[in-house]
Amino acid sequence: MKNLKKRSECPISSSLDIWGDKWSLLIVRDLMLLKACTYGDFLKSEEKIATNILASRLQMLEDNEVILKQEHPDSKAKVLYKLSQKGIDLFPLMVEINLWADKYFTLPAERKKMVEAVKRDKQGFIEEAIASMQEQPK
Amino acid sequence: MKNLKKRSECPISSSLDIWGDKWSLLIVRDLMLLKACTYGDFLKSEEKIATNILASRLQMLEDNEVILKQEHPDSKAKVLYKLSQKGIDLFPLMVEINLWADKYFTLPAERKKMVEAVKRDKQGFIEEAIASMQEQPK
DNA sequence: TAAATTTGCTTGCGTTTTGCAAGTGCAAAT
DNA sequence: ATTTGCACTTGCAAAACGCAAGCAAATTTA
Structure with a gap:
């Protein structure tokens, strides 16, 4: 599931192709505030993102290397999402x-x-x- | 046609409620590069926005006071769109x-x-x- | 001055995306 | 052994999108 279709070479457009929607930057926000989030952490946020949308956005952000998926130190059932350098930037x-x-x-x-x-x-x-x-x- | 439903009090969220989509900031980009645009100018941009989407985004940005609609000095048939201070910001x-x-x-x-x-x-x-x-x- | 063109939209309609609810499978706790 | 927690997936109706065509008013052209 790759969404890497660029509408143009304009940097604004290319950027929006990745995170130009109502939810992606809220995921990034959560990761900036909390450093690391589980899937459930994102669902808890005030804006109440739907679980299928969350899954698709996390996939998109991971495909575009804005976030990283890591195993949770406490449990194999949990996943830790973090910002990559690209995300931190x-x-x-x-x-x-x-x-x-x-x-x-x-x-x-x-x-x-x-x-x-x-x-x-x-x-x-x-x-x-x-x-x-x-x-x-x- | 007002789209002023806030998902939360978070400033990131409130901002995305206004311009968090694939097109709005491209309209703002055009206005920053050209100072003033007609409807047709926006349609000419490389990303090829659909005319109905353009109309709805211009309305949204105007409702939220990011852009201003002015009469064109050359002709009543034309419209000039410009950034408001909120848009310039x-x-x-x-x-x-x-x-x-x-x-x-x-x-x-x-x-x-x-x-x-x-x-x-x-x-x-x-x-x-x-x-x-x-x-x-x- | 009548006809053609330009301009800024609106309308219809099929496709895609969203949002909500329910369900699934694996891991961990009881 | 069974229940609970966690990270998703699935189904489906509703909304948004994208494309093409249409339209009215203003302007230009013949």
């Missing part, structure tokens, strides 16, 4: 989304705090966050 | 998409040049681009 983009949203929506207190930290020192915030995502990369 | 996000894509895809020469300029001075590039988009805002 989406962090600056996610930061900009938060900044845009901060200007036009009301953010939950928790996220607002994060955005304020970004405003204080964007570059530092991003570097620190990326470094922490890169810990014990297995 | 998506520019830093678009820059990050280009940077991400530059790392993982091969960019067309023209766009590659732009990305190199961004790498030289991101903040300056963004400020200059935004200033130029804000000229004669009518």
Whole structure:
């Protein structure tokens, strides 16, 4: 199941071909906030993604090497999803989304705090966050 | 025709509710590159959006105040679409998409040049681009 | 000034994707 | 040995998409 049909050579278009839908970046968000997620973790998220859609998006993101599937240290029944470097590199983009949203929506207190930290020192915030995502990369 | 149903309070989710699809950011891209577009201009783009989809996305982006519809100075038969401030504020996000894509895809020469300029001075590039988009805002 | 063309859409319709619920198979716990 | 947990898969109705054709108003051409 490969979805690698490019509509054009435009980088915006090629990027949207991978994660340009309502769900993919929410999966990436969960992985940025939690570092590693099980299938069930994604289902627990506030937006209530349907399980078949989740499966298809995880497959797509894995095919495109944005996420990695690893065995869970606790049990063979569990799976651990993590961001690859390609996924981690989406962090600056996610930061900009938060900044845009901060200007036009009301953010939950928790996220607002994060955005304020970004405003204080964007570059530092991003570097620190990326470094922490890169810990014990297995 | 209002599509303002929020899946959650998460800013990523709220943002995706507006432009989280395969086409909306391509419309925004066209407007960032051309400053103002007619309906026909969007249809001419490389990705070949279907006319009914284009109409629905323009409506959605207008409902959400990302774009503005103006009368064309040359003719009543034409319409001019432009970015609102809210749309212009998506520019830093678009820059990050280009940077991400530059790392993982091969960019067309023209766009590659732009990305190199961004790498030289991101903040300056963004400020200059935004200033130029804000000229004669009518 | 009548006819043809341009422009910005809308409509119909078959195909694909989504969303919801239920089901399946393997692993682990009881 | 049976129940529970986990990661999916399947079925199906509803919505969204994509393509082609149609349409009304404005403009250009003959």
